Amino acid sequence: MPKMIRNVLSSLFKKPATAMYPVKKREWYAATRGHIEIDQDRCILCGICSRKCPASAITIDKTARTWTIDRMACVQCGYCAESCPKQCLTVKNEYTAPDTVKVTYTVTVPAKPKVPTETPSS
Numbered sequence: 001m002p003k004m005i006r007n008v009l010s011s012l013f014k015k016p017a018t019a020m021y022p023v024k025k026r027e028w029y030a031a032t033r034g035h036i037e038i039d040q041d042r043c044i045l046c047g048i049c050s051r052k053c054p055a056s057a058i059t060i061d062k063t064a065r066t067w068t069i070d071r072m073a074c075v076q077c078g079y080c081a082e083s084c085p086k087q088c089l090t091v092k093n094e095y096t097a098p099d100t101v102k103v104t105y106t107v108t109v110p111a112k113p114k115v116p117t118e119t120p121s122s
């Protein structure tokens, strides 16, 4: 009993151990693995990220030029970002917002301008 009273009295003069969420939002740590983002302008639709993904969360449609991620299937391992030859995938440090339905996120990859090839003149 005396120990408990001592604890209660000392706690009265300490700062609270918890933050006043949502008034005071918590900062993400820099190394937090959150959601994957893509810079579609650099993507070449090679499909490596899709093949390497252990959760089969990424789908590539080369005909429609789309890159799709099933955020609810993604386990935030970051392997796709490590494997991308164009470094166009980034692991952001914010989590995907909770939802009541499974949502997928799709981006359309713009077509790259064709590089003209030089032919030797005769």
Ligand code: SF4
Pocket (backbone or CB within 6 Å): 038, 042, 043, 044, 045, 046, 047, 048, 049, 050, 060, 083, 084, 085, 086, 087, 088, 089
């Ligand atoms: S690995 Fe990179 S360049 Fe290839 S399809 Fe995925 S995001 Fe695009």
Ligand code: SF4
Pocket (backbone or CB within 6 Å): 036, 052, 053, 054, 055, 056, 057, 058, 069, 073, 074, 075, 076, 077, 078, 079, 080, 081
């Ligand atoms: S972070 Fe991992 S699970 Fe998520 S899409 Fe990339 S490879 Fe797949």
